Amino acid sequence: MASPEPPSTPKRTRPTISTPHRRTNSASHASPIDFKPKSPAARRMSMTSTSQSASLTPQTFAERATENEQLVLAGLVSSLMLSGILYSLVFSSSLNTSEIHHHSLPNRAAYFARKSNIFNVIFVKRAWGWTSFLYLLHLFTTPSIPSNINTGPGSRARRLDVWVLATLAWLLFTSWFFGAGLGDRIIALTGGNCAVPLPTGVDLRKAREIFPSLFTAGESTRNIQLAATTSKIYVPLPGQFCSGKPLNANTFPELFSLIPDLSSTLKATSNHESLQALPRPRWHKGFDISGHSFLLTLSVLVLGRELSQTWKSWAASSVIRRRSIKQDQGIQSITHKWSGVAATGLVAIWCWMILMTAVYFHNPPEKLSGLVLGLATSYLINILIPPSSSPSPFNPISAPNSAFSRPSSGIGGIFDENAARRGGVVDDGVILEDVAESSGEEHDLVNKGKTMGKRIRDKAE
Known part of the structure; x- marks a missing residue:
């Protein structure tokens, strides 16, 4: 005998229980997002x-490049230098600027072969000043992160130390290395001579008596009287006059005794060279490491290290739409953003001028030595203060790299x-x-x- 069925609940009063976030299709197509755990x-x-x-997920090319910015920039700078050297050899476009007479040549036809080009006058002659200004502006406008502000690879203190070490390297090369700068010391040790051209109208017989080692540069003739009509005559000086020591009647009276009229009417000044009795002394011959190659290479790598996080955020925002969070858009945030843009533009200018240096100035060994010195200085800085980016030959202390982002x-x-x-x-x-x-x-x-x-x-x- 069948058991009686319980009375059914009317359809309109039957409760309906719905599970939130559950799909109505097959369970085989369910997503982890559909099932939310109960406890917080x-x-x-x-x-x-x-x-x-x-x-x-696999990283894009931009992400991989920004995580290895030191290696990418080192490769870029080296490629520009080698390409410029090859061009200069094929088309004979480069001057051997270690020869003193090249400093008095008229402007060449190519605009960037002239030292008066706008990039050289405004930027390159003040290269470390521009680099330091934008580096420090970008550094001190970085939004503060309380847990990372004083410690960690990306802290402000450590990033400031990078600039300090780079500045010391620049000073050692250009100004002081237990006396003269490292560049000047190398020129002197390799047979270079400090010299200055005599002004026109000087009694050459008397000059020959005081300075038996007068010489001409760029001329095959050894006859001083004949060379005086075709080229400049140079007086050798002690090396310290090419390393910053002022040249005037008090420091080198023998030379100024040859030009009494000029010395009485003109006074030496570093601001107006046309008003000087004598131009600035320069080195002649010797091995002149390209200061532009060294300084611009170092500037590119140091600025690239500071801008690495900014470049990473730009690369990420171009391929990934992340969760939107309202951020402070105050003056500090705006300044930080535009300092990153300006510093990136400066890196581009430095790269262009590295190429122009390779094409138009110095001989190949001097240019390559400046490049190697800049790369080596950056490498040493990254060993002393490891960056927070992925490993490269310029960041050998970091953990191994991965092809996936996290x-x-x-x-x-x-x-x-x-x-x-x-x-x-x-x-x-x-x-x-x-x-x-x-x-x-x-x-x-x-x-x-x-x-x-x-x-x-x-x-x-």
Whole structure:
């Protein structure tokens, strides 16, 4: 005998229980997002693992380049230098500027072969000043990260130390290396002579008696009287006059005794060369390491290291639309943004002038030695103060590189997993706590659960 069936509930009064975020299609097409864990801790763990899995995607070329910016920039600078040297050899466009007479040649036809070109006058002659200004402006306008402001590879103190070391290297080469600068010392040790041209109208017989070693440059004749009509005559000087010691009647009276009229009417000044009794002394021959090659190479690599995080954020924003977070758009943020743009433009100018130096100035060994010295200085700085970017020959201390990207937590480049579990949001390498949103979401879920339970009880009754 069949048991009686219980009375059925009318269809209109039967409660309907719906599961939020559940799809109506087959379970085989379900997404991890469809199933949300119940407890807040489980939800945070699920969000962390999902974000980490989503981040393990192949990197684009721009991302790979910005994570290895030191290696990329070193390769770029070396390629420009080698290309320029090859061009100068094929077309004989370069002057051997270690020969003193080349400093008095008239302007050449090519605009960038002239020392009076606008980039050389405005930028290259003040190269380290421009580099330092934009480096420090970008450094001190960087948004503060409390956990990373005083420690870590990307801290302001360590980035400031990079600039200090680079500045010391520049001073050692140009101004002081236990006396004269390193560049001047190398010229003197390799047979270079400091010299200055005699002005016209000087009694050559008397000059020959005082200075038996007068010489001409760029002329095959050894007859001083004949050479005086076709080229300049030079007086050899002690090396310190090419290393910063002022040349005047008090420091070298023998020379100024030859030009009494000029010395009485003209006074030496470094600001107006046309008013000087004599031009600035220069080195003749010797091995003259290209100061432009050294300084511009060092400037490119040091600025590139400072701009690496800015370039990474630009590369990431161009391929990934990250979670939008309102950020401060005050004067500091705007200044930091535009200082990055200006410094990037300066890097481009330095690269162009490296190419022009390779094409028009110095001989190949001097240009290559300046390039190698700049690369070696940057390498040494990166060993003493390791950068936070991926490894390269200029960053040998970092961990091995990976072909996949992973969110980082600020300038130091370390992913804070605990912060992500607490609801941290990764945005352009900075973890920001979104506590209000996290707590608000939990509160909404609790309210929805209470409301649903109340409706079920009311319909059941």
